[in-house]
Structure formats: structure tokens, C-alpha cells
Amino acid sequence: MDSAINDYPNPFSHASPAAYNKRPVNKTSSEQSAYQWLPSIDWNIKFYGGHVQQVGKGWSAPLEAHIGFEILLVLAGRQATTIYGRQFELTQGDIIIIPSGIEHLNHCEHNDGLTYFCAHFHIDDPLFRIQLLRQQQLIYRNGTEPNKQLQLIINKWLEMFKTEHAYTSTDHFQMQMVLFELCVALTRLVEQSETSTSGGTRYLAPTAIHYAKMIAERLKLYFNQHAASQNEISLADLKVEALIESIGISSGYGLEVFRSVYGISPRKYLSELKLQEAKALIQQAHLSLTDIAERLGYSHLSHFSRQFKRWTGISPLEYREQL
Template identity: 50%
Template sequence: MDIRSQLREMPHHTLAHWLPIIDCNIKFYGAHSQQVPYGWAMPEESHPGFEIMLIIEGTQESVIHGYTYTVEEGSILLIPPGFKHTNQCVSTEGMTYFSAHFNVDDPVFTLKLMSQHSQIYAAGTVDNRKMRVVLESWMGMINISEAYTSTDKMIMQARMFELFALLSQAADNEPESTTSVAASHAPAPTAMHYAGAIAEAIKQAFHAQLRTKESSISTVKVEQIISSFGISPGYGLQVFRKVYGRSPRAYLSSLKLQEAKVLIEQPELSLGEIAWKLGYTHLSHFSRQFKRWTGQSPLQYRNHHADASGDPVSYRSESSPES
């Protein structure tokens, strides 16, 4: 039973008014600003998360799914996950741009943005002006001489949520002077519906697994989840990859990695207990997978976090869930 359910059973909470439960993981892959000469170009690429670009000076030509678009000075370009694209400076005086990459595991929010396809928020529009404030705040935090503090990182995350709200509002309101990019290559509404439902079901099943008190290992069965919607696993895998640019298992792995980091940073939990919570029969299996994800073993990650925070390392780090 979660904390809200527990509180609802208390007499003095039965008439309370509630805000919604918010449960999502975010990833900020970083951002940079760069001045480039005429002819500068990036080779074709795609990303696991969203890319947002502000053209500060000059003009950029972007090719997304074979369609060519001109992004003028002051405009903002949003490219969703999985969209193959190239960017090139086409202004003779060169170009200055700011680019940031991020992701969020909220399927409803992601689908809302992807249903709008790639977007160009033209300079001077209301939505552009609002988003530019957030992007310029990030730019102002670029630091080349000192390490970023915990406060800096919290501020960056706060700005990210501001950007999420602005992007969501823009998608709801169909903003003025907004150009939809590569619409004909966007997933069909049915595909987006199933992909979103599968993602949400995987997320809910994973969180239920974390809360289980049973003695046996609980695992999230992706094929079973897909079949529960009355579609074949093959079709479910296909539409999920088309919409999100990765497989359902890769999405589940991202949830596990995020949760693993949070749990490992809690010294009172043994690594064996963490492995069990995440659905691994043996600690060695979890350790190998975590090292594939991060390049570090769980114990190395815990020690590094303890050194950075000044917290003592737990002596239970390598104990099993049964001990």
C-alpha cells in the first residue's frame, strides 16, 4: 500500500484535497553552445532522447527524414527521439547555436510531443520567447573553470521542468508560426496509442515489482504485457520501436538503471537486496548488467558516490538478500 492509500484510511485525511502522484525519471544528457563557420555540418544521427536547438546567430539547414527545413536566427528546433537528421550552417557569416539533449520516461508527455513531430518554434512567437528564457538560463550556467555544485544541478533540473511545461502547453495550444517537420513519417495514431499503453504498463509493472514483499523473485514480462492489449508481441515491438526509437526491453533497462542508481546510493541497502528488488536472481547477474550500463560495478558506483557526498560506505554492500 502506498503512502496516499495509508493516509486516506486515517479519519483526519478523508476530506483532504490531493495533488496527483508524480512518478517519472528525467535524464539531462548535457548541453553546449558553439560558434561554427559556413559549411559546418553534423553527419546523420539520431538520439535516444529529445534534442532542442536555439539558433542564436546565423541560419541552419536541417534535414529530418529526408525533408529539408531552414531554421532562422532566433528560432528553436525540437527533434524527438529516434528521428534521423543532419544539421548544417548555411549562413556565410557563420552560425552560433545552443543545443541540449534530454529525456523523460512519462509516456503521455512523450507521445504528446511526438504527435506534433519535430517542431520549429519561430523567432518572435510567444512560445519561442518563453522557451528562450529557459534555454538562455542554461546557457548562462555553462561553466568551463569550476565543477558544478549540487545546487547548480538542481537549478538545471528546475529549468528542465519549466521547459517540459512550456513544450506541453505549446503542443496543447497549437502555437502560432510553428512548423511541423516530417509529418508524413510520424507514427500512425494507432501505433502511438499502443506504444504509449505498453510503455505505461511496463512502468507500472516495474514499480509494482519494486514494492513486492514476496519471497520469490518478481520480473516484468514484456511479451505478456504486450499480449494483454490484444496484439501480437511482434507488432507491439515494432510500434514501440517506431514511436520511441528503442525496444520495450531497452525502455525497461533505462527504468532499472535509474532505480538502481537511487537504491545503490542508500547505504543501508545491501547490493544483494537491490538486485532482488530489480528482479535479478543473483547479485553477480545484476553486477555484470550494471557494469555494462555504467562501466562501473555497483560497489564501485557506491564507493564513488560515498566519496563525493562524504557519506560512509555500508559494510553490507556485498551481502545477499537472504543474509
């Protein structure tokens, strides 16, 4: 046998000797083999909108909600974030994590202005989303231990900004590695929070999570098919109940488990897919707004502009100018 093969660590070295006997005598077939495995991972991962910006008094971002989660670190000055009519004040070093589907408004009314880092991330894993959605803490104040952990991770992104050269594939992989570090840290914070509080959290059966993910995959397929054909992705044309029933469950149950996992309705989820695609295209400066409208299936730029303004409160041109 090739000696190089023997150099690999034995995955059962921590187990008892019986765990890796090759041919145990008088054992059933199920007992004759012992093995360990890692789970399959099939995620859609997105990291987008990462930027540092300096703004003055009176600045305000559009009222919006995302499919993904938003993380924001105040680098200098003060920021106010309004969520469901409640205003949170953030000062230098504070971090806020805004969950998926939550409408929020970031603004600055402080005389000294504001400098901040912000990024959005989306990992289409139901268990991860459930963990973050049930986390009650939004703000991690500067100086606390969780804040220190998160700042160490965010600083890795801050060190990656380039001003002269294009980002390479290596850069992209490194950014994604930092994203995974962040996700590990967040899930651990959620677990620590749950063990320190009584009463527990609502349990969702694996089958419910599975069906919610299936519905999300069907919605993305519907979106991608229409986007590829450059036909308008119409919410009115989508029969959500029929889509849910096509996977073998009742529409009522499907709507309930989808909202439990993703925090929004299937129609809102599809609307968010459209909005995020529109925003991603607008950020590509070489594309005209007319080209973007055509790619999204709108016959006229005016139709796209009206819809975008319904989503964000500003026109596509105003959004591009803000960027």
C-alpha cells in the same frame, strides 16, 4: 494541539463546508472522509549534451537519432537541418525541437558560420512523450509568441555556463528546474495547438500507455544488468517477443503500443540506450576508449569502434575530437 500545525493552509478551504466536516452524522463510510491528493511521480529524467558551439562553413554533425528530444537555438548565423530528406533553414533566434527517434542532420553551409545552443532531454513519462510526439510543429520562428516563451527558458541555461569552477549539486538542481519549465511550456503549446485545430488526435488508452512503460522498464533492466556485468549488450540475444509476453500481453499488441508511445521499436530503443551510454562515456576525457569498450562489454576496441561507426557514421575517436 501544536499551534504551528494550524498555520498550514487547509487543502479544503476552497470546498464547501460539508467537504471537511470531521464526523458527519448519518453518513456512509465513503462520505465520512474527504481528501485531496497529488499523483505519485516516478520518472527517469535525463538532461544531457547541453552546449554552445561556434562553427564555420562546412560543419556538419553526424546523422543521428536520440531516445530523448533535442532543442536547438540559433544564436548567430544560419543552420540547415535535414529530416527525412527535407531541409529546414534556421536563422538567428529560431528554435527547433527534434522529436525522439527522428533521424536528423544539422549542418552549416553559410559563409558567416553558425553559433548555436543545443541540449537533449529525456523524461520517461509516456503521456509527456505522446504529447510531444504528436506535436506537428518543429520550428518556432524568432519573434513569435511561443518562441519568446521558449527563449526566456533557454536563456536561464545560457546563464549557467561556468568556465572556472565545477558545477555543484545546486547547479544541477537549477538546471533540472529549467528543464521542467521547458516541459511545462511545451505541453501547453501542444494543448493550445490541439484546441485550435479540428479532428483531434489519436487516443491511447491508459492501459496501453502502462504496458509501453513496462516494456521500456524491462529493456532498461536488461541493459543495466549487462552493463553492470560488463557483458556485451547484444540485441541478437534479446528475445523481444518473450520479454513482452512476460508481462502478460501478446507480442503484437506490445510492439504496437510501444511504437505508439516511444516512436521506435523496442530493439531500436535498446540500441539507443547503448549509444547514449557510449556517448556519455566518451565525453569523460579521463576514460580511454579501450576502457569504454570494456565497460560496454566489448572484448576489443575495434569491435566497439565498428559498432559506434554504424550508429553515428564516425569513429569514437572522431566523435571525441568533435567534442
